[in-house]
Amino acid sequence: MANHHIITGNWISAEEDYHGACPVFRKRFTLSGKKVASAVLYISALGLYEAAVNGKRVGDDVFQPGFTVYQKRIQYQQYDLAGLLETENEITVHLGNGWAAGRLGWLKLPKTSRHYAEKPALIASLVVEYQDGSTDLVITDRDWEYAPSKILFADLYDGETYDAGYEAAGWKPAVLFPHGKEMLIPQEGEPIREQNVLKAKLISVPNGETILDFGQNLTGYVRFRVKGEKGAVCELSHAETLDKDGNFYNDNLRSAKAKIKYICGGGEEVYHPHFSFMGFRYIRVDSWPEEIKAESFEAVVVHSLLERTGKFESSSKKLNQLYSNIIWSQKGNFLDIPTDCPQRDERLGWTGDAQVFIRAAAYNFNVERFYRKWLRDLKADQKPDGQVPDVVPNILPEYNNSSAWGDAAVICPWQLYLSYGHKEVLEEQFDSMKGWIDYIRSVSKDGVDWNTGSCYGDWLGLDAPAGSYKGSTDENLINEAYFAYSTSLLVKAGKVLEKDMSEYELLYQKIRDCFQQNYIRDDDLVCPTQTAYVLTIYFGLCNKPLLMARRLAEMIQANGNKLQTGFVGTPYLLHALSDNGYEDLAYTLLLQEEFPSWLYSVNQGATTIWEHWDGMNDKGEMWSTDMNSFNHYAYGSVADWMYGVAAGIQPDEEKPGYRHFFLRPMPDKRLGSVQASLKTKFGTITSGWYRTNGKTVYAFDVPANTTATVMIEGQTIEVSSGHHEYKL
Numbered sequence: 053m054a055n056h057h058i059i060t061g062n063w064i065s066a067e068e069d070y071h072g073a074c075p076v077f078r079k080r081f082t083l084s085g086k087k088v089a090s091a092v093l094y095i096s097a098l099g100l101y102e103a104a105v106n107g108k109r110v111g112d113d114v115f116q117p118g119f120t121v122y123q124k125r126i127q128y129q130q131y132d133l134a135g136l137l138e139t140e141n142e143i144t145v146h147l148g149n150g151w152a153a154g155r156l157g158w159l160k161l162p163k164t165s166r167h168y169a170e171k172p173a174l175i176a177s178l179v180v181e182y183q184d185g186s187t188d189l190v191i192t193d194r195d196w197e198y199a200p201s202k203i204l205f206a207d208l209y210d211g212e213t214y215d216a217g218y219e220a221a222g223w224k225p226a227v228l229f230p231h232g233k234e235m236l237i238p239q240e241g242e243p244i245r246e247q248n249v250l251k252a253k254l255i256s257v258p259n260g261e262t263i264l265d266f267g268q269n270l271t272g273y274v275r276f277r278v279k280g281e282k283g284a285v286c287e288l289s290h291a292e293t294l295d296k297d298g299n300f301y302n303d304n305l306r307s308a309k310a311k312i313k314y315i316c317g318g319g320e321e322v323y324h325p326h327f328s329f330m331g332f333r334y335i336r337v338d339s340w341p342e343e344i345k346a347e348s349f350e351a352v353v354v355h356s357l358l359e360r361t362g363k364f365e366s367s368s369k370k371l372n373q374l375y376s377n378i379i380w381s382q383k384g385n386f387l388d389i390p391t392d393c394p395q396r397d398e399r400l401g402w403t404g405d406a407q408v409f410i411r412a413a414a415y416n417f418n419v420e421r422f423y424r425k426w427l428r429d430l431k432a433d434q435k436p437d438g439q440v441p442d443v444v445p446n447i448l449p450e451y452n453n454s455s456a457w458g459d460a461a462v463i464c465p466w467q468l469y470l471s472y473g474h475k476e477v478l479e480e481q482f483d484s485m486k487g488w489i490d491y492i493r494s495v496s497k498d499g500v501d502w503n504t505g506s507c508y509g510d511w512l513g514l515d516a517p518a519g520s521y522k523g524s525t526d527e528n529l530i531n532e533a534y535f536a537y538s539t540s541l542l543v544k545a546g547k548v549l550e551k552d553m554s555e556y557e558l559l560y561q562k563i564r565d566c567f568q569q570n571y572i573r574d575d576d577l578v579c580p581t582q583t584a585y586v587l588t589i590y591f592g593l594c595n596k597p598l599l600m601a602r603r604l605a606e607m608i609q610a611n612g613n614k615l616q617t618g619f620v621g622t623p624y625l626l627h628a629l630s631d632n633g634y635e636d637l638a639y640t641l642l643l644q645e646e647f648p649s650w651l652y653s654v655n656q657g658a659t660t661i662w663e664h665w666d667g668m669n670d671k672g673e674m675w676s677t678d679m680n681s682f683n684h685y686a687y688g689s690v691a692d693w694m695y696g697v698a699a700g701i702q703p704d705e706e707k708p709g710y711r712h713f714f715l716r717p718m719p720d721k722r723l724g725s726v727q728a729s730l731k732t733k734f735g736t737i738t739s740g741w742y743r744t745n746g747k748t749v750y751a752f753d754v755p756a757n758t759t760a761t762v763m764i765e766g767q768t769i770e771v772s773s774g775h776h777e778y779k780l
């Protein structure tokens with residue numbers, strides 16, 4: 053069936069504004085009694101929907117229709133209803149405000165809710181085909197009715213209030229909701245699903261509150277079983293962490309309330325929120341009508357259905373815990389769009405965060421479809437002159453066009469091409485990539501020197517001046533470095549697509565010259581910082597990288613073998629060192645346990661990646677209440693070094709998607725072994741090393757129809773599919 057006529061229904065809504073309460077819509081219909089060949093429901097909403105037919109939930113997806121640039125793109129889903137239909141039927145659909153009509157953004161913004169619709173609206177068509185070739189059509193229209201539902205309140209940030217004893221009454225005819233249909237598109241992203249459940253433990257805390265601990269910071273919601281008299285109240289609050297005294301702490305959620313209030317219906321009931329999710333490890337039971345038992349609660353982990361492709365294991369428990377934290381931060385922030393964090397009044401598709409993490413993300417899980425959908429949204433929100441919003445889908449009033457953030461437009465498609473080998477992503481995004489570069493050109497002095505605009509800088513770098521979120525690396529240096537890097541990627545992308553890229557090759561040369569003129573004197577940086585060296589080296593912007601790497605190494609050593617980098621420098625820090633002979637120092641940083649370091653948070657009991665190196669100090673005191681997420685994947689970008697350098701699995705841009713790849717593991721004497729695997733479209737690559745009797749054994753698996761270049765201890769060996777081992 054062609055897409056264009058699939059949703060013949062009309063947009064409908066409640067007449068009045070329900071504010072946070074959720075209306076339920078219903079339609080009763082009779083089928084002819086003939087044998088049904090197929091029955092497909094096409095459905096979407098502005099807001100979130102949950103549909104049921106004859107009391108049975110439709111499909112396993114949650115938080116549908118997902119989050120897109122709704123003005124231009126609203127996904128619809130399709131569900132097979134053949135097994136659910138009878139002769140007499142009732143279809144019911146609950147609507148929540150969700151992303152489209154609910155709260156989105158922190159309180160200081162001029163607009164903090166209802167970015168896409170003033171109230172939630174529904175559209176659906178049910179197409180029933182009978183075996184004799186005839187059809188029946190049930191569509192949303194004014195014959196549908198609506199009433200208030202048991203969901204008295206729901207908001208993505210704030211939680212849900214549910215009255216199990218309430219029975220919908222006072223049904224009224226739905227009103228038509230004036231809205232176009234041209235933006236309806238079939239589901240593009242991975243469906244969002246409940247993935248697994250974690251059990252709770254009751255823990256005792258100093259102030260005597262009742263706290264459940266799920267042992268893992270996660271994104272999703274609680275599911276509980278309760279037996280209370282009709283009207284009895286259950287109230288739950290969520291938190292990621294405990295405070296320095298070991299008590300429940302949720303000040304870092306800022307204005308997100310993340311609260312559940314459940315009013316019992318009188319029987320034994322099982323409940324989970326429908327239109328709200330939380331980032332949490334702990335739940336405080338604020339009121340409960342019976343004895344509180346840990347077995348009554350489970351945490352349901354929710355994220356986009358991504359196939360796990362990568363595994364990493366080493367002889368170090370702490371490193372393995374860091375890796376687990378990265379996996380959990382990816383799960384926690386891949387709920388339809390790549391988000392900065394899942395708990396506070398934000399949860400937005402920050403472009404910078406998505407960009408710094410994509411390389412790690414693409415080892416951990418197959419993220420091709422997930423990011424391709426998001427990149428189409430990026431393109432949809434890009435201005436005609438190439439400006440890229442800070443968050444995608446955009447809900448912010450300004451386009452800051454910050455370097456490293458806007459560069460997601462170029463870096464993400466290129467990474468997908470490298471990791472999965474499909475040039476369609478470059479074809480689809482090329483104009484968007486080029487648009488960003490052309491925009492920077494238009495605001496740069498002489499089209500080359502990018503020294504204007506506002507930049508997030510080396511966000512959260514530890515060399516920040518007091519009171520600032522921005523590390524002290526020169527913002528114009530960051531601009532120019534990213535301008536060069538993204539232009540170089542655009543050139544590569546254009547060549548893959550067999551375009552004439554000579555204009556941009558020339559541009560790249562000019563940017564690189566400009567970078568050197570502005571920021572390099574006597575083979576050193578004019579304003580050296582760790583991040584400035586990292587970008588200069590990693591982006592290939594100096595003529596003497598070994599010398600620069602030595603300076604970077606000296607700077608780190610003078611700082612007690614500790615990093616100072618923020619969002620911009622951290623992803624490439626270890627690469628800049630290990631690419632230039634300082635793998636030993638790269639490992640020192642990776643294995644560093646004192647603050648600031650990756651393993652510092654592991655020692656503090658982290659189960660996800662923190663936004664700040666100093667989210668919590670060693671006395672358990674919080675960095676701040678203002679900007680302190682404990683589930684922010686940006687620094688988890690180090691996973692790409694763990695897979696790509698420690699274990700040594702690297703794609704080859706000449707034969708992307710791992711048709712050919714490099715196996716270049718780097719052993720370190722402080723570890724006994726490192727092993728990684730990566731599932732590719734050809735099969736699973738494994739790469740690793742371990743020590744035995746003073747020797748190092750390197751072991752590799754190369755899938756069928758692929759080849760690899762093994763580079764170990766100064767030797768280069770070309771191998772084809774099969775198992776390969778070397779003892780050196």
Ligand code: BGC
Nearest residue numbers: 392393398402404405508511
């Ligand atoms: C987000 C970041 C984001 C930043 C922009 C924050 O509020 O949580 O991760 O990149 O703003 O500077």
